[in-house]
Amino acid sequence: MGKxxxxxxxxxxxxxxxxxxxxxxxxxxxxxPSGKIREGRIYISSSYNNTIITLTDAQGNVLTWSSAGSxxxxxxxxxxxxxxxxxxxxxxxxxxxxxxxxxxxxxxxIGGGRESAIxxxxxxxxxISSITDLxxxxxxxxxxxxVRRV
Numbered sequence: 484m485g486k487x488x489x490x491x492x493x494x495x496x497x498x499x500x501x502x503x504x505x506x507x508x509x510x511x512x513x514x515x516p517s518g519k520i521r522e523g524r525i526y527i528s529s530s531y532n533n534t535i536i537t538l539t540d541a542q543g544n545v546l547t548w549s550s551a552g553s554x555x556x557x558x559x560x561x562x563x564x565x566x567x568x569x570x571x572x573x574x575x576x577x578x579x580x581x582x583x584x585x586x587x588x589x590x591x592x593i594g595g596g597r598e599s600a601i602x603x604x605x606x607x608x609x610x611i612s613s614i615t616d617l618x619x620x621x622x623x624x625x626x627x628x629x630v631r632r633v
Contacts, residue, residue: 489569490555500547504577507546520546522612523583525574525604527567529594534567536574536600538583546581549573551596567596571603578609585610591617 492500523546526537537548551566554573560566578586586609590597605611 487560488555490553500577501580504547504581507544520581520583522585522587523578525586525588527588527590527592527597527600529567529590529592529596529600531562531594533561534570534594534596534600536567536570538574538578547574547577562594562596564595564599567594567600568603570596571600572607575604575607575609579607583609585612587612588614589617590614591619593618 520540522541524539524541524543526539528535533551535548535550538546540546549570551561551570554566554569556566586604588601588604588611590601601611601614
């Protein structure tokens, strides 16, 4: 089948991304004396085509995000649980650099990457305070068509 191709970021891109995240975290948090955010929110949007994970602070301001497509997966491989776990690992790495220890997880969608992403965060040692499912559920739907008369 061949090797999986995962995009490797250059050292300059990694340094720039880390500086951006640290600047955002220092700017937003004026309560903690060390300048680090201790709590965060993780939004997992999992569809049949892709998995997108967003990291925000407690107020909902976006700190960073990543998706299976941005990591390097293409086509139907983006929707796999393996791709979702790799996205979660990338976000977890950023969270460890930023000092986030406690997270609340919000899941939306019905794709295959839901559970594997949550398991990846738990395996990295983050304290998960809550898991909330925000998947929209239709409760009545559109009006039924009239009965066909022949």
